Amino acid sequence: MSLRSRFALAFAAVGAAVAVTVGALSYLAASDSVFAEVDRTLRSTTVALTRGMEKREEQTPAGTADTADTARRSPAGQNPAGQNPAPFPGLDLPAPGGEAAPQPVLQAVARDGTPIRLSGPLERLPVSDTARALAASGRAGESDTTEIDAGGHSYRLLTTALGESRGALQVAVQVDQTRDVLAGMARQIAAVSLAVMLVAAAAGRLLAGRVTRRLARLAEVAEEVSTDGRVTHDASEPVGGRDEVGRLSASFSRMLGRMVAAREAQERLVHDAAHELRTPLTSLLANATVLHRVTELSPDSRDRLLDDVQNETRELGHLVDELVELALAGRRGETEEPVDLAEVARRAARRVYRRTGRLVHVDADDSVVRGSSPGLERAVGNLLENAAKFDADGGEPIEVHIRQGAITVRDRGPGIAAEDSGRVFDRFYRADSARGLPGSGLGLAIVHDVAAAHGGSVSAGTRPGGGAAVGFTVSRSRLLPASRPRTKTATAD
Structure with a gap:
């Protein structure tokens, strides 16, 4: 029934x-x-x-x-x-x-x-x-x-x-x-009762039709998703209403929208990953073919071949790590807690210093936000490693500037071209100036996902006097009362 x-x-x-x-x-x-x-x-x-x-x-x-x-x-x-x-x-x-x-x-x-x-x-x-x-x-x-x-x-x-x-x-x-x-009164009461029952049934059917019409639409969409896993644009539109069914429809539509976005992102990630993995795998395959004739190579050629294999393998492992990091972003279930952004920046700066030997100067206020400490530290660390990669000379320390939930990393590298500033946070995007440098093009994409998870945005531009200024923000609604505009500076070494 x-x-x-x-x-x-x-x-x-x-x-x-x-x-x-x-x-x-x-x-x-x-x-x-x-x-x-x-x-x-x-x-x-x-x-x-x-x-x-x-x-x-x-x-x-x-x-x-x-x-x-x-x-x-x-x-x-x-x-x-x-x-x-x-x-x-x-x-x-x-x-x-x-x-x-x-x-x-x-x-x-x-x-x-x-x-x-x-x-x-x-x-x-x-x-x-x-x-x-x-x-x-x-x-x-x-x-x-x-x-x-x-x-x-x-x-x-x-x-x-x-x-x-x-x-x-x-x-x-x-x-x-x-x-x-x-007896006549009893017959009249019976007739009125029957009429009330029929009117109630008709009203119930009419009202039920209005309610179940929207539920039927939701059921059709759910069956469509369960059948082939795909959702059309029209299927994800709310069916309207301010009652419980309308709220259910709105929540269901938002859920479908997120499913659509997640599926599109998944397909894009798989496509981009396949494209990026093809280059190192092709290089490794070519080197493996040459290794069959390793006895015919000179010692210098063998050394260059082995170094190339080692570098390609390292880059492939780094790419796989970043792919896993990106795929799991937002799905770790990390507990949100009060996070001192200055302390996060100092920990990330110390780690970058150990890896690259680059000095990092942290200029921060007392911003404390509600968020994921590991996620925010990964984002700041990626910004610092990106700056250290492009500012290879290391003449000046890399700067981290923190004000009211906004984090900006500045370097003295070649900077970012105007046509690239809007795309550097895309997955696997590599500017022309970066194609000869190591990396997968996923570091800034991870920064973008962390910022989005905290209700913020990302930015990339040129630093006055030369270099790049790349950063992200955390939603001001996440700033906790403990935050103060007072500034404190430190240098990680």
Whole structure:
């Protein structure tokens, strides 16, 4: 079953449950109210009948008869069956056939359980065991209410004990119309509940269609990616919306965008790496071919050949190391922590000094940033090694300038041409002036990735007075409150 259908069924179920609950409560409340009114009518009629019997007893000489005997000899009791009885004395009852409600049925029950018809359209009312018990031994005012079927109609029957073994009185009213009204109300409630359920289902399906349409689009994109691993431009566009589905879509689109960028970078890296590896491998293959005739070479030629093989192998190993470094950039999961940029620069300067013997002058403020200490140290180290490679004379120390998260390395080399300044951070890019120098063209690309990982940017230009000024920045949002503009200098040696 589709998610849209499930939404529609859920809305229909909730709507039906609410409608049925409200309808049932309304029906019960109406039923209780109507029958409470009927019961009040029965009680008031019973009270009036009791008072009328008490007045009749007051007119009868004491000790001549009990209430049941009086009822037997009353005009109502003496009238033959089928005739219209006279109302009980003292009780004002509507006449049969009047425009008022149907005439109530009045009946007395002797203490031995004998029914005595008093008034009403029925010849007699059924006397239950409960009614006999009330007539025989019930306390005065004790009553029982029930519903009966008699004469083809439904009646609400109230039996009230007179007390002192004087019997009981029964009053019944016809409730057919009341039942019909309540049945009609029940049918209306059922119809309304069904209508609410259908409207809720339609609304649920409409709303689910709007929600699931976007989810279906995301599902199509996910299936496309899982099938061939490729994402089209349109597939990575957000489907819109500010709700949870819209947020999911936006996050999903950003994730796909990063996947696309990562795949393109991976393909570009593989292509460039294959191109760069081809040159040293070709040279090594040629040298290996010459080594087959090593006995025919002069000692000087053998030495040059072995030096060439050694240099090519070293360069190949360095290239592989940088490729691995570049491929793993951003995937190491390095923990971010407060990093003192001046201390990072000093550590990188000491390492470069040990490798190249070049002095490095560090001019830094108290910039402390939130970032990866190993990554930032690799970036500064690559800048210093690049400067040491191009400034081979070593007449002056290499300078590291740090201000508010911006790191710049300056040298006195040949500088960077204007047409090269925008491309020196590309992978494997080698300026014409650098093609005769060792290196793979990946060092500054690693600097670019580290800067991007810290929300910064890279820059390359010419130093005033000659040389190059190459550096990167860390996002100012990563500067910690411990950072101060105070300057401190040091020379690594």
